[in-house]
Every structure is written in structure tokens, then in C-alpha cells.
Amino acid sequence: MYAxxxxxxxxxxxxxxxxxxxxxxxxxxxxxxxxxxxxxGPPLLLINGLAANIELWRPLRDLLPARQTIAFDPxxxxxxxxxxxxxxxxxxxxxxxxxxxxxxYDGVDVLGYSFGGALAQQLARQYPQRVRRxxxxxxxxxxxxxxNPLVLMRLVQLAMQPPGPAQTVAVARAMGxxxxxxxxxxxxxxxxxxxxxxxxAGVIRQLLAxxxxxxxxxxxxxxxxxxxxxxxxxxxxxxxxxxxxxxRLPARTGHLVPDxxxxxLIDQAEDVAGVIERFLESADFLPADQKSRxx
Numbered sequence: 001m002y003a004x005x006x007x008x009x010x011x012x013x014x015x016x017x018x019x020x021x022x023x024x025x026x027x028x029x030x031x032x033x034x035x036x037x038x039x040x041g042p043p044l045l046l047i048n049g050l051a052a053n054i055e056l057w058r059p060l061r062d063l064l065p066a067r068q069t070i071a072f073d074p075x076x077x078x079x080x081x082x083x084x085x086x087x088x089x090x091x092x093x094x095x096x097x098x099x100x101x102x103x104x105y106d107g108v109d110v111l112g113y114s115f116g117g118a119l120a121q122q123l124a125r126q127y128p129q130r131v132r133r134x135x136x137x138x139x140x141x142x143x144x145x146x147x148n149p150l151v152l153m154r155l156v157q158l159a160m161q162p163p164g165p166a167q168t169v170a171v172a173r174a175m176g177x178x179x180x181x182x183x184x185x186x187x188x189x190x191x192x193x194x195x196x197x198x199x200x201a202g203v204i205r206q207l208l209a210x211x212x213x214x215x216x217x218x219x220x221x222x223x224x225x226x227x228x229x230x231x232x233x234x235x236x237x238x239x240x241x242x243x244x245x246x247x248r249l250p251a252r253t254g255h256l257v258p259d260x261x262x263x264x265l266i267d268q269a270e271d272v273a274g275v276i277e278r279f280l281e282s283a284d285f286l287p288a289d290q291k292s293r294x295x
Contacts, residue, residue, distance in 0.1 A: 023035070028099040033073065033074070039064075040068050041066045043069075044070070044111060045111070047117075050115040051077060052078075053077060054071045055195045058192060059270075067277075076199050077202045082202055082205070086209075088213070089209050109280050114236070115139075116139070117136040118213065121136065124222045125218055133224055134222070138234055140244075145241050151235050155236065159200070174235060178260075178268055179261060179266070180261060222251075223250070225251045227253055227276065228254040229254075231260035232257060234262045253279070257271055257272060
């Protein structure tokens, strides 16, 4: 078990945003983004994985009723128009900062999933005042990560193929976990994913966005308390990457989801929603003066 040696920024003193079950388009740093805000309560920003659209958050959002969740499609993914320029992780962090300004939040909790976990790390570095608590799920620190290049090459190859039943099954097998074994889960995830057209150029640009990027040199500077969620049977992001993140973050705890594949926040969200909620609510992450007021 790891002890927490620092606390994150104090919660924003603004009232929770009044949006309810709302989807709209917002301009953020010159980019038009499809954004969805649901529920009431402390705000939780959801940053999705490679090629993933808003709809894929549905299983987890339904299990976090005490949170107001903010989700978005990044440029070139889902319903958000592509940028004319290649965007790097630093650019995407700027865009997320602009989005948070549009929805009138100073600070939020942030959950980054896979590729979104890399972006969440970059956001916490560039805009530390925005990030109260950080959840990193099935993600890597960029250069310095340990992954199987054959698995990654196979996944990119599959992503570029025309959609169809054979491609769906092959991608699911590459992800591991329940989606690779249960045809009903696979069909539901495919339905959510295909609710928006797949922009292959947008996916390639997401991959390029991480070229040369690494958080290892500066992870120790992130002060936001961080939960690292690791899947026990993830072919894309092996467990060792969680240990790398944990070894560098100064205020962190970890949770292993046994036998889970890369899509565990989708295909077994019920196994992690409670873990996320307890982490976000834990008094262990409050500054000392706030702890005394709670007790």
C-alpha cells in the first residue's frame, strides 16, 4: 500500500454547473467540440481512449450518480470536426483547458482512460490548478512504457480495416477481458462505438500526438492525488506500466482489476465505479485543515 505524501488543489468554490443531461457543441481554443454534461454533484471530467467517442462512457456514467460527468469528443473523433493541423498532447491539453473554461469550472476531478490517461497527465502538468484529483486507467507514461510492439501493430492494422464482423471480433480479442469472450457485450460496445462515424485520419492523428512524448521526467511534479487503475489481463497496457506510474507519482494509490482486459471501464464498469467513487471522496486526500472540519 502506498501512502499519500501530498494533497491536490482545493476544490473549486463555484457552485456545480447547472447543466442537466445536456449535449451541445462548444468552442474551445478555436476547435468545435461535441460535449456532453450529465447529472449533478462534484464535476468529473472524462477523457476517453483512442478513437473512442462519448457514448462509450455510458456504462461508467450510469454507475456514478453522485457525480456530474463531463465528456467530449476530441478533434477528429466522434462528432467533433477534425483540426486542419496535427495536434500534439500539449495542444490537446490547451483545448481541454479551454473546454473547462467554457463549462465554467476552475477545477475538476479528471479520469483519463488509455490514450486519455496520457492526455490527463499532460493536463495535470500544464494546468495543475485545473486538476483536483486524477484517475489514470489502463494507461502509460509514453516513452519508457513497456508494451508488446506486435500487439500494437496488430491493433493499428485492424483499426485501418473496413468495419465488419471479422474486424469486430479480431479487435475484441486484441483487447482481452470480457469483450473478447461475450458476444453480447461485444455487440453493445460495437453499437456505442459505431453510433458516430469512425474517422481513420483522426485516429492516426491521435497516435501521432504521442510521438516522442513521455511523462516520466516530470511525473514526480504532479501534486494531484492519483488513483492508478490497472487491468490484470490487458494485452495493450501490461501491468508493469501501472508500477512505473506508481513509482514516479508522489501522491498515489493503485488498484488492480483481476482478469480484466483493456476495456474494463466499459465491459466491467461495475467492478471499478465504487473504487473510483471512494477515491474521489476519501478524506485521506484532503488538506489537514479540511480533514479537521470534516471530523
